[in-house]
Amino acid sequence: MMPRVRITLRGPFIVISMQIITIGSGSDAGTPRIGCKCAGCRSRKPKDNRLRAALALKKKDEHFIIDIGPDFRQQVMRYGIDYNNIEASVMTHAHNDHCIGLWERSALTMKQVRALTVYSHPQILDYYFNQNSSFYYLKSSGFVVPKEREPNKKIKTKNFSFHTFEVPHTPSFLGPTLGLSFENKKFVYIVEASKITEAMKEEINGTHTLFMNGTFLKENLFSHISIKNSIPILNNLDVKKIYFIGLNHTEGTQEQVEKYLKPYGYKLAYDGMKIKV
Ligand SMILES: [Zn+2]
Numbered sequence: 001m002m003p004r005v006r007i008t009l010r011g012p013f014i015v016i017s018m019q020i021i022t023i024g025s026g027s028d029a030g031t032p033r034i035g036c037k038c039a040g041c042r043s044r045k046p047k048d049n050r051l052r053a054a055l056a057l058k059k060k061d062e063h064f065i066i067d068i069g070p071d072f073r074q075q076v077m078r079y080g081i082d083y084n085n086i087e088a089s090v091m092t093h094a095h096n097d098h099c100i101g102l103w104e105r106s107a108l109t110m111k112q113v114r115a116l117t118v119y120s121h122p123q124i125l126d127y128y129f130n131q132n133s134s135f136y137y138l139k140s141s142g143f144v145v146p147k148e149r150e151p152n153k154k155i156k157t158k159n160f161s162f163h164t165f166e167v168p169h170t171p172s173f174l175g176p177t178l179g180l181s182f183e184n185k186k187f188v189y190i191v192e193a194s195k196i197t198e199a200m201k202e203e204i205n206g207t208h209t210l211f212m213n214g215t216f217l218k219e220n221l222f223s224h225i226s227i228k229n230s231i232p233i234l235n236n237l238d239v240k241k242i243y244f245i246g247l248n249h250t251e252g253t254q255e256q257v258e259k260y261l262k263p264y265g266y267k268l269a270y271d272g273m274k275i276k277v
């Protein structure tokens, strides 16, 4: 009998970095808002012009989209994202500003492009794909492929690996809100949350880059923890880089908020911001 030989391959392996493109950094109705004359809306500086919060992660030529809001079409065009190179996407929660752009995958375009895989919580998928006839049509025609995320279990697509965790934000009838953690805490995304729970602290601790809800600067409002109230909690956690995202038009300009964040070493995301992790 031949002796069994175990061959272990060890050696240099290539780690492919991931590019994070902020394709939207605003809150539910963007900035400037229709008819509003506040300082944020009056600003003509490019960084104060915010589409609804969403990200495009890029690895090789493939994209992974986080949230598909009403600006999805414009975001795809502006940042040169090829529909056929969208490997997968996630809807973080059932508020319209994170999901309603799915209709851009409608029948007229879908004959030429590949189906969109959308991961989310079963309750969110049910709300959109079974209770709304337009989205039911997208699902039943195979233009969009909804996939239930398995709680706290690693999901692997061709180029990306991630898991989801639940964060408090939406009323229970809409289902929970999902936080996302990519590639062993390389990147954690919490777009909206009313507080930072103990379980969330565990997810955040040890992260390289965190994107955190930054809708309101000082006051907790409408199920959003403010930047001011997040800071002392985040200061006690081990995170290399922190960016706030989702600034509401009422909360000032990019320049003003960046000035507020500077002493802490944190930053505010803006449309078009590209970073590598
Ligand atoms: Zn305004």
Ligand SMILES: [Zn+2]
Pocket: 093, 095, 169, 192
């Ligand atoms: Zn929301």
